[in-house]
Amino acid sequence: MLAKARLSYRADFLVQVGSDLLLQAVDLAFLAVVFTRVKALAGWSFEEALFIYGFFLIPFALFNASFAALSEVGGRYVVGGELDRVLTRPLGSLLQVQLELLRPQALNGVVLGLVVLRVASARLGFTWSPADLLMAVTGVIGAWLVYGGLWVAVASTSFWTQERGIGFFPVFYNTINFSRYPLTLYPGALRFLLTFVLPYAFMAFYPAAGLLRGEYTLFGWLTLPVGLVVFGIGLLVWQRGLARYEGAGA
Amino acid sequence: MPEWGVYWGFARLRFFDLIANRTRFLIGVLSYFIYVSVYAAVYRAIYAGQASVGGLNIREALTYVAVAWVLRSLYTNTLDREVTEDVRRGDIALSLLRPVDYPWSRVASAAGEALVRAFLFTLPAAVVIASVYRVQPPQGLVPTLGFLLGTPLAFLVYAQLNLLVGLTAVFTEHTIGIQRAKNAMVDLLGGVLIPLTFFPGWAQVILAWLPFQAITYTPVAMYLGELNILRGLLVQLAWVLVLFVVLRRLWRRALDRLTVQGG
Numbered sequence: 001m002l003a004k005a006r007l008s009y010r011a012d013f014l015v016q017v018g019s020d021l022l023l024q025a026v027d028l029a030f031l032a033v034v035f036t037r038v039k040a041l042a043g044w045s046f047e048e049a050l051f052i053y054g055f056f057l058i059p060f061a062l063f064n065a066s067f068a069a070l071s072e073v074g075g076r077y078v079v080g081g082e083l084d085r086v087l088t089r090p091l092g093s094l095l096q097v098q099l100e101l102l103r104p105q106a107l108n109g110v111v112l113g114l115v116v117l118r119v120a121s122a123r124l125g126f127t128w129s130p131a132d133l134l135m136a137v138t139g140v141i142g143a144w145l146v147y148g149g150l151w152v153a154v155a156s157t158s159f160w161t162q163e164r165g166i167g168f169f170p171v172f173y174n175t176i177n178f179s180r181y182p183l184t185l186y187p188g189a190l191r192f193l194l195t196f197v198l199p200y201a202f203m204a205f206y207p208a209a210g211l212l213r214g215e216y217t218l219f220g221w222l223t224l225p226v227g228l229v230v231f232g233i234g235l236l237v238w239q240r241g242l243a244r245y246e247g248a249g250a
Numbered sequence: 251m252p253e254w255g256v257y258w259g260f261a262r263l264r265f266f267d268l269i270a271n272r273t274r275f276l277i278g279v280l281s282y283f284i285y286v287s288v289y290a291a292v293y294r295a296i297y298a299g300q301a302s303v304g305g306l307n308i309r310e311a312l313t314y315v316a317v318a319w320v321l322r323s324l325y326t327n328t329l330d331r332e333v334t335e336d337v338r339r340g341d342i343a344l345s346l347l348r349p350v351d352y353p354w355s356r357v358a359s360a361a362g363e364a365l366v367r368a369f370l371f372t373l374p375a376a377v378v379i380a381s382v383y384r385v386q387p388p389q390g391l392v393p394t395l396g397f398l399l400g401t402p403l404a405f406l407v408y409a410q411l412n413l414l415v416g417l418t419a420v421f422t423e424h425t426i427g428i429q430r431a432k433n434a435m436v437d438l439l440g441g442v443l444i445p446l447t448f449f450p451g452w453a454q455v456i457l458a459w460l461p462f463q464a465i466t467y468t469p470v471a472m473y474l475g476e477l478n479i480l481r482g483l484l485v486q487l488a489w490v491l492v493l494f495v496v497l498r499r500l501w502r503r504a505l506d507r508l509t510v511q512g513g
Contacts, residue, residue, distance in 0.1 A: 019430035026434045030443050034296060036450055037303050042295040165274070174281045177288045185291040 016105040024057065024112055027180060042184040047123045048212055049182060054116030055136075055211075056180055056204035059143035061109025066144075067151040069101035071169040074158030084247050094152065094238050124212075132211055138224040139207025145227030146202050152234030159241030179203040195219075202226050260355045261362030275370045282323050282375045283382070289315045289443065290383055304447030310474055311445065313386040316379050317397075317470050318442050324372040325405045325465065327360045330432065333416025334425045342420075342508065353413055353501050360409045389475050396472030396479030403486035407464045408436070410493040417497075420504040435460075441467030447476075464489040 031053065035046040044052070077083040077097055086096045121128070128136075154172055161167065175198065183191055183205040194201040202223045210220015290312055297308040306314060333356060336342040345352050379385065388394040415432050419425045437443050440462035446454060457463055464486045471477035 015424055015427035019427045022431055022434050026438045026443075029438060033444055033449055033453075034292060037448055038296050038299070041292070042298070168277060170277050171280050171284070174284045177284065181288070181292060185295050186287075187291075190287075190291075 013105055017108045020106070020108055021112060024109065027053065028116070042182055044182045044184070047120050050116060051120035051124065051126075051212060052182055052204055052208040053180060054113050054118075054120055055139070055208035057109045057113030057116060059140050059147065059203060060176070061106055061113060062140070062144045063147035063151075064106035064109065065103050066098065067148045068106070068173075069103055070098070070151045070155040071166045071173075072101060073097060073155040074161075074163045074167060075165060078158045078245065079162055079164045081247060083245060087245075093242060094235070126212070135207065135210055135217075135220050139210070139220060142223035142225070142227030143203045143207060145224075145231040146199055149227070149230030149232070149234035150198075152231070153237040156234070156237040156241035159244045175200055176203065179205060182209070199226050199230060256350055257354055257358035260350075260358040261365065264359040264362030265366050275374070278323065278371050279375045279378055282319055283378055286316055286319050286379050286383065289319075304445055305476060306445060306447065306474070309384060309386055310476075312383055314445050314470055314474060316376075316383050316385045317473055318466050320372055320376045320379060321401065321404065321466060321469060322437075322442050323375050324364055324367050324401065325408045326367070327363050327409065327412060329356055329360050329409060329412035330415040330425065330429045332356075333413060334419040334429075337416075337419040338423075346505075346508070353417075353497060356413055356416075357406075357409050360412075361405070364405055386474075388473050392479055393473055393475040396477075396482055397469055399483055400469030400472050400479075400486060403483065403490055404465050404469050406490045407461055407486065407493060410490070410497050411436075411461060411465075414493065414497055414500060417500055417504050420507050435462050436465055439463070440465045441470070445471075461489045461493065 028050075031046070031049055034041060035049070039045070041049060077086070083093065083097075086093050086100075089096060120126075150172060151169075154167070154169060157163070158167065178186065178190075178194055179200045183194065183201050186194070191201070195206075202219075206216055206219040207223045208220075209216035210218075210223075293311045293315055294308070296303060297311065301307060303311065333342075336345065342352065345355070348355075388397055411432065415425060415428050418428055422428075439457055439460055441457075446457050446463055446467045449457060457467075468477065468482045468486055472479050472482045
């Protein structure tokens with residue numbers, strides 16, 4: 001119901017969509033300006049970089065609509081005690097919190113992502129085989145789960161820290177910036193970090209590059225398993241944290 | 251108008267308010283380090299096959315990105331959001347009862363914030379970034395002077411722009427769209443993300459006539475010795491004055507409107 005209520009303010013909705021598009025336009029303009037100066041960026045053409053960015057937009061929009069607002073869990077639910085209300089109901093606590101924090105307006109990014117992907121693949125002469133489609137879909141879901149697992153885990157830390165504000169979320173959010181551009185831009189140590197420690201490279205680069213180039217196909221297919229593992233870890237941390245929850249009333 | 255001491259009070263209040271929350275600054279330093287890392291990587295790739303782009307060599311370009319983001323960490327504030335909140339909650343009516351000028355009190359508190367940010371946030375971020383990336387110091391006394399004088403002017407342009415955006419709340423119900431549009435323009439068209447000399451020629455002509463370049467590109471170009479400091483400072487000063495006049499006019503109209511609403 002909350003999601004529906006949020007959609008009912010037409011002006012709000014339009015402003016949100018408009019300014020979201022503008023923010024993405026800034027990134028696209030940045031890429032366009034960069035490619036007036038170079039033919040290829042770390043081995044990737046403008047169209048390929050566009051393809052990666054278009055892919056990035058889709059799970060990013062799903063994340064913004066579903067998981068991003070979990071940054072409010074500490075202040076509102078754990079310290080604020082709204083979790084008391086949630087726990088009286090016979091449905092998973094995390095699922096309820098998430099449904100209450102849904103932001104369906106953010107889904108416009110999916111449409112923009114599809115448009116950018118379409119334009120980029122047309123200019124590249126990329127033809128979508130059924131296997132490509134399957135990799136794209138599992139890649140989007142896997143990437144979305146990577147976001148989800150990370151956000152659930154970070155939100156759960158508020159059970160221990162009793163942090164009222166948004167804590168370390170800005171650092172995790174800003175790190176997303178690395179996944180907008182081809183991973184080969186970054187030095188080896190950073191690539192290792194973004195693959196094996198904080199798997200941000202799976203948020204766009206590996207699934208998109210897996211579609212574009214054979215050398216990344218294996219990593220492309222690994223996106224969904226990685227997403228499942230990260231999300232599983234997130235759930236585990238949430239369960240552990242929940243066991244510590246004692247309610248707001250002293 | 252009351253004496254200046256009153257506005258110093260606003261600046262001081264904000265200062266002590268902010269230093270109470272230190273973890274926020276730690277997180278901020280880390281965030282700025284991440285921003286610089288992303289864009290420095292893009293710049294390095296741009297220079298992979300060429301020695302000079304837009305009049306800058308790679309060392310200058312890496313210095314540019316570091317100084318631009320460090321400067322951004324200093325002038326950034328949320329005046330636009332706070333003023334919008336004041337208008338929507340009606341708190342602005344209360345502040346009209348006080349014997350201070352509302353826009354000035356806002357700029358003063360933003361100045362207090364910039365002072366805190368300078369010590370707790372900008373300096374540590376600059377140290378961290380400079381220890382990882384090879385950042386050049388300003389080459390000579392004149393560029394140093396240009397940057398030191400350009401920084402407060404950049405703050406004044408940014409703060410007044412933010413205040414303008416916030417005050418539009420008196421006329422329209424929502425300013426979140428304008429806020430986000432402004433943020434996007436400050437970063438892209440102001441030259442935080444990429445030096446303005448990297449843009450195609452026709453775009454540079456347009457960008458030179460917009461206020462955003464006075465916030466980032468102009469002071470950083472003076473730092474690098476790429477821009478005549480007299481010219482740079484005059485351009486910044488001109489925008490400070492233009493925005494000041496626009497702000498006063500908008501504030502007067504806002505006052506009329508607020509009086510009508512208040513009965």
